[in-house]
Amino acid sequence: VVSGRAEGLSHRERLRPSAWQLTLTTAGMVAVVNSVVIGACAGLVVGRVPIGSLLVALAAGAIAGAGAMSIQRRHHRHASDRYTPEGINRAAIFVPEAQRGRS
Amino acid sequence: MTRWAQPGRVDPSGPLAQAFGDRLGAAVSFATTEHFNLQTARAATVSEANGRASIYLAALSSNLIALAFIGQLSRLGTAFYAFALILLPVLAFMGVVMFQRLVQSSIEELAYAQRIARLRASYLGLAPERAISARG
Numbered sequence: 001v002v003s004g005r006a007e008g009l010s011h012r013e014r015l016r017p018s019a020w021q022l023t024l025t026t027a028g029m030v031a032v033v034n035s036v037v038i039g040a041c042a043g044l045v046v047g048r049v050p051i052g053s054l055l056v057a058l059a060a061g062a063i064a065g066a067g068a069m070s071i072q073r074r075h076h077r078h079a080s081d082r083y084t085p086e087g088i089n090r091a092a093i094f095v096p097e098a099q100r101g102r103s
Numbered sequence: 104m105t106r107w108a109q110p111g112r113v114d115p116s117g118p119l120a121q122a123f124g125d126r127l128g129a130a131v132s133f134a135t136t137e138h139f140n141l142q143t144a145r146a147a148t149v150s151e152a153n154g155r156a157s158i159y160l161a162a163l164s165s166n167l168i169a170l171a172f173i174g175q176l177s178r179l180g181t182a183f184y185a186f187a188l189i190l191l192p193v194l195a196f197m198g199v200v201m202f203q204r205l206v207q208s209s210i211e212e213l214a215y216a217q218r219i220a221r222l223r224a225s226y227l228g229l230a231p232e233r234a235i236s237a238r239g
Contacts, residue, residue: 030201034201041191
């Protein structure tokens, strides 16, 4: 960001980090750990159901974890895509009304 | 070496410098102060993210240790499941909230970086001869 891109960044250039790059952020790390927690929670719940075997509990946990991971990644991607330089002069974490309507 | 080519000097013949006129000194002071404030705010977002991640990981690890103790004590019986099914959803909620705030922080940091880039662009507008050293 800092080396040699000042002019580009100061105008309308969009920053679109890759999915892997988003995973490397602190938020991405917390998303991965959180998905494991949610998956474990779902697996425990299904494990307590009398009809469920260990395999069913594992599958349910894996599906819940993957779903949580997918939702969090999509949210992260969506939030970083919504950000534009026009939003800079407002509080940086807010999305301008016009863009919120379009998304 | 002319007077304006010396280190720390700004060439007043540049269009941006001429546009500021007599207020050039004040404008440069304002810009550098703003740059400093933005850097400080950006560092604050990074340290906030680190602090939050540390809190979350500490809560998670202590939770897992507690689960291991209760699992041994109750031989994976009802107490273990009750304990786990109370603590894990709380931990999951904490993680979701933490994730939301970390996403906000990362976007906030991006905004600060972009504002700093704008200031850097204005510095280069004031002193184009500094472009090579500024891009190093």
